[in-house]
Amino acid sequence: MLTRLEPAQIERVVRMALDEDAPWGDITSQALVPAEANAMATLVAREAGVLSGEDVFTAAMELTDAQLVTSFAVHDGERFAAGAVLATVEGPARGLLQAERVALNFVQRMAGIATLTAQYVAAAAGTKARIVDTRKTTPGLRLFERYAVRCGGGHNHRFSLSDAVLAKDNHLALLGADADLTKALIEARGRLPHTTHVEVEVDRLDQIEPVLAAGVDTIMLDNFSLVDLRAGVAQVAGRALVEASGGVTLERIAAIAAAGVDVISVGALTHSVRALDLGLDF
Amino acid sequence: MLTRLEPAQIERVVRMALDEDAPWGDITSQALVPAEANAMATLVAREAGVLSGEDVFTAAMELTDAQLVTSFAVHDGERFAAGAVLATVEGPARGLLQAERVALNFVQRMAGIATLTAQYVAAAAGTKARIVDTRKTTPGLRLFERYAVRCGGGHNHRFSLSDAVLAKDNHLALLGADADLTKALIEARGRLPHTTHVEVEVDRLDQIEPVLAAGVDTIMLDNFSLVDLRAGVAQVAGRALVEASGGVTLERIAAIAAAGVDVISVGALTHSVRALDLGLDF
Amino acid sequence: MLTRLEPAQIERVVRMALDEDAPWGDITSQALVPAEANAMATLVAREAGVLSGEDVFTAAMELTDAQLVTSFAVHDGERFAAGAVLATVEGPARGLLQAERVALNFVQRMAGIATLTAQYVAAAAGTKARIVDTRKTTPGLRLFERYAVRCGGGHNHRFSLSDAVLAKDNHLALLGADADLTKALIEARGRLPHTTHVEVEVDRLDQIEPVLAAGVDTIMLDNFSLVDLRAGVAQVAGRALVEASGGVTLERIAAIAAAGVDVISVGALTHSVRALDLGLDF
Amino acid sequence: MLTRLEPAQIERVVRMALDEDAPWGDITSQALVPAEANAMATLVAREAGVLSGEDVFTAAMELTDAQLVTSFAVHDGERFAAGAVLATVEGPARGLLQAERVALNFVQRMAGIATLTAQYVAAAAGTKARIVDTRKTTPGLRLFERYAVRCGGGHNHRFSLSDAVLAKDNHLALLGADADLTKALIEARGRLPHTTHVEVEVDRLDQIEPVLAAGVDTIMLDNFSLVDLRAGVAQVAGRALVEASGGVTLERIAAIAAAGVDVISVGALTHSVRALDLGLDF
């Protein structure tokens, strides 16, 4: 049950992108292509992957010309092979040509994220660890990129700075060397809505007990060696969720997952997206 | 003489990103960090690269808290080594923590583009070829990403579908098999402002003459072999600019440039950005 | 440590209100009052209360005329007596007259909420129950009204439908009569970010165990009698937070709080705001 | 003939409210309710009142999910008894649950205003006095609240500071003690469009003549005793409209109206709205 993006969210971002790419129209199509010409194009995968962005691709077409009809043969979250025909678009040629690049820019990026996520998820298969994204998303596209992570079988972390607490080393450092960490965390929780999840990052095993003593919901073990990760999981012993973070690569993720953590956050899912090679063939 | 982004452009995008990342504030900092606490942080390079985004980084800080003072030691377009201190930020701790991720998301992406561009530019050094970007940019960030290309020593292609003509294979195909291409292009120019640059993509050498006969400004040789590229350049013989496009990699670019083309467009500069590893140390 | 509203949030809403109230200026002041006239006014309490909205009041003045200087003698969250001078404003008379009503509309509403909240908080004093708001806020003013609740000593519930789960009777009814509630809730959590707080509303005592079995974070006892409330608290026995909801009045709240619940949500804090009687004396 | 709100006005405000309440969707419904589930709900009055807001309620549903069909059995401006079914909504369950609170927040507030207005109107029945609102409306909702006043049988005062003159004590005070009030008002009118209605507030009977001498359209008797009110009406003697203002309560309004005034403005209609108790039953 994949939670879709809402139409209003899609429209807002896609319209902005269309405006950016054609502030006063597509002068090439207008000058060369007759207004009444129709065309048909297929969205073809030039490499294998996992789809994400069908509604966004469709919106780029429809918002450019309401007469463009898009039909997807593969759906978000589904795998496809190189050479697969993912969708067809049919309608006014000018609109199709105008929307092409924006539609591809979105779907290539989103499918790229979904495909990469699926690789991380597969690598951690068989463990209880969920693969989650971070706030290292492209400015303006967080909703889209988080959705792409879900399409790839991943999960989302907190949406923003506003909806959950994640106290990092810098926050704790600002409390001062002599601060009573447990007390500070308990006081903070007293100021927060009771619905706020509190997660705290620790860098060393000896920080775990004072943090747990404050009744946090998740403890993040940041940049822990595998040995320390296993020790940390054992120490937490189910008293909070355990998230592993830092230095997570496709090579290391199986071992990290096997250490028994509940959550593994992977900045690379979104901070360095490789666009999947998809093309529009007329 | 590097053309900077304009303050109003920066403010609009950065504010949107800040809103996205903290729609109702940074609840972690508000709950844990005293309102009156100050902090100092340094932007440190964890790998070598070329800087881009100092004004954007600064804006992310200042728009979060006008009291945050940012000072860059390295400037846009300059190279830096791993370990270099690029900038310092000083001011209210809450604001600094709140702005950190957005500021980094921008500068890591922009420096990533500048650094990659600089590699392409270096690989083509000694030839007359300029390295240019494409419309494969991140939706909403085109101005920023084009600026980053310039920081890396690259040049920009047309900004959008509205400001120059680039007739591609799909446009030409829609003219029909029997169409008189030269005539169609001349008629198109007749409908366009006299200030509009007309560029036409060709896939085969035999398309060059009919296109040149229309008096186009630039001819794009798309996915040409090196042999054909050299033949194409010879055939054009200065009657138009020549742009090479398609399959441009760091490995192949020197050879492409040596073929004598004027412009090499590289989608990879922006479509699959690897964020440069920069961090904020408190 | 009261979390303030952020300047950008205040500016956006106040500017909208000023535009609404003077779409093409204050024609009375422009026609009658000399442009160079200055004035001084005091914000006076015509009844006792708790202050909220000083930054909003100040913004209404400054955004109307940057030369208006506002100075508060009482601060947000502080109590004041009838007759107290809360603030003074000084500057161009036209601007002061133009901003007056908007500034008052905000602060009277916010102080009204803070004052009412403080009454509920006082009535529950000596118990562990925190008084929280609901989503029954004025469209467009949620941030301001939640802040006013905090000024009155109350706490906030989830901000919106997006940042925490609150499964109500209608959600559960849609699962069907035969649904395995525990299983459905566990599956739901599996789809949600690990940082999402899950709260479930129950109408009867016998619903508590299946909900708790799903490991929910908060259980809401909706419209329970005091007897049942005590029974519910006993049954939950610390396995989740307990929120009382429904029919909470100033008369009943002490008894509800004494039943041992952790949270009491009060729609009346914001759904039927009585503006506090504050006036601007010139 | 009740003037409705215009669709574009409704859409703008309702969309803002929906965004505020679900910035990235309704995670409860998405996690618990199947996408294909349908539901039917009825809007039920838990107390008697006068309806206002049917188009706004409907818009909240339709803008959340275009497939939601709303049908009202009672219409704006009509009275209903406790227990009455006001409307039914049918369609996708997720959308219905997501829109519920926003739809109710609007209609409860608007029906609350309409109902209260109807009480004031009824109390003044049999006199020529019209009951009007003031600028003490909720920031951002003035159009909606003024419409609700009309639904309750009331009338509207000027919309804003821009469309009519209302010179109050503070304006007059700024003219200075020695000012020739009549002359100042005549000069002001000379600067205003001929279509601008000029109303002036007086605090004492002896101010009436100089104000009338300036040919004002309406004279406001502010906080006058009943005795003075009657004297004022007699003195004006039809040379201008007379508005009573200040300290108007349900108890006093019949007497005020009986004093012969044309207009009675009641801030309480909108400044302290009690939401009417309406609920959505599934």
Place this chain on the structure above:
Amino acid sequence: MLTRLEPAQIERVVRMALDEDAPWGDITSQALVPAEANAMATLVAREAGVLSGEDVFTAAMELTDAQLVTSFAVHDGERFAAGAVLATVEGPARGLLQAERVALNFVQRMAGIATLTAQYVAAAAGTKARIVDTRKTTPGLRLFERYAVRCGGGHNHRFSLSDAVLAKDNHLALLGADADLTKALIEARGRLPHTTHVEVEVDRLDQIEPVLAAGVDTIMLDNFSLVDLRAGVAQVAGRALVEASGGVTLERIAAIAAAGVDVISVGALTHSVRALDLGLDF
């Protein structure tokens, strides 16, 4: 006492115009002019006129580059001769060149309106008639153009369809041939705020009495001959204001004014603006 435009109104429109004219900067200045170059320019009148738009001109400069300093020697509403130096601007050359055209577009249009208005006002001098504008303004610039009319010594008509009634022939025709016009107008007034000015257009002398019987505030004599105009004024006899409208030219206006009307509305003030010839000399 000329009512100025408000800064927020100016900023909104000027920023839109600047964005329109330089969506991604002034590439000519950036490519040719050194970033550190400064320049000084004078705004010179190439023909005589009346100034309007100094704040708008200044805003175009400052919003382009905050370092540009503008100083006006002539002020809004003042006459100037051909050759007069109206203002000087000094600061960064790039910004000055970028803002030049937008700044001129505004001030030339506004001064053109002010100058034309002043001619109409002069032609009607010595009568009681005020010269007013209409709703035939440029979409988006109504506030600016109405201000320009005031700078020229004219007055404004109603601002929009929302703030005063002006019943025209088409409205009356829709009432039906048999309709009781007096009754319809009285009923309409009963539905409108008491602050709404009611003006009715008549085409024939015999319509005057039924309209006056409804107690309207202004009666518009539309396209009346001078003979009928005088007859109409005599017939109204001070029972309402009289506005002459239709076919008003500089040649006819003195005669129209001499007919004794209170108001003369002139669409030509704004519907066909000739830009005044002002230039920026460096």
Place this chain on the structure above:
Amino acid sequence: MLTRLEPAQIERVVRMALDEDAPWGDITSQALVPAEANAMATLVAREAGVLSGEDVFTAAMELTDAQLVTSFAVHDGERFAAGAVLATVEGPARGLLQAERVALNFVQRMAGIATLTAQYVAAAAGTKARIVDTRKTTPGLRLFERYAVRCGGGHNHRFSLSDAVLAKDNHLALLGADADLTKALIEARGRLPHTTHVEVEVDRLDQIEPVLAAGVDTIMLDNFSLVDLRAGVAQVAGRALVEASGGVTLERIAAIAAAGVDVISVGALTHSVRALDLGLDF
């Protein structure tokens, strides 16, 4: 093949204009015209001209009331005689009356521009010169006014400061008296996208060679006498396009065109628009 305005562009501007003209509805129609009344009106030409703006007129109607149906008998770019019926509109009377002025304001202005442009185009007929607009357009309406120029048979110049270079006397003056103009222009081109058209204005014949030496695309001969114009064209000799500019009137344009220039730019097309006399008859 006339390039139309895009629907999204039209909607944005027309909605703004409708909001400006009726911020809270058309109170005259609402008070006087029954909600259920229908009407039919025809758009009639009171003078001959060339049409422009049919989609804009239609949008003004449809965005006011979606039930209004507009049908044009004459189309954009077509000539019509005085008395011609251009279009009919049918539907709800209130909406029709509300939209009338805004719809007319747009179409009268656009048809005015198209008609004037057609006169210039006719005057230059038989030469190769194209008539083009300038940046002297109404703030906010550039897209509409440029489209109107095309409807009249004219062409467009660059859209804005961002999409082509036009170096004017002021730019060149800032280079300094001793500057090597050729070198400066070549360096500028080196910094610009290869798709940027470079046009340079010269004031004297002796500036032509150094400018041409830089390989510019268009040379603008500003304010040249006819003798010099012919000399200039001869001197350029096809090495660049030649644009004549400055002092272009209907009287002089035939002679200017006959001088052999490629482009004649006419600020008067848009900077001083006379609205065409079109009316809506019910």
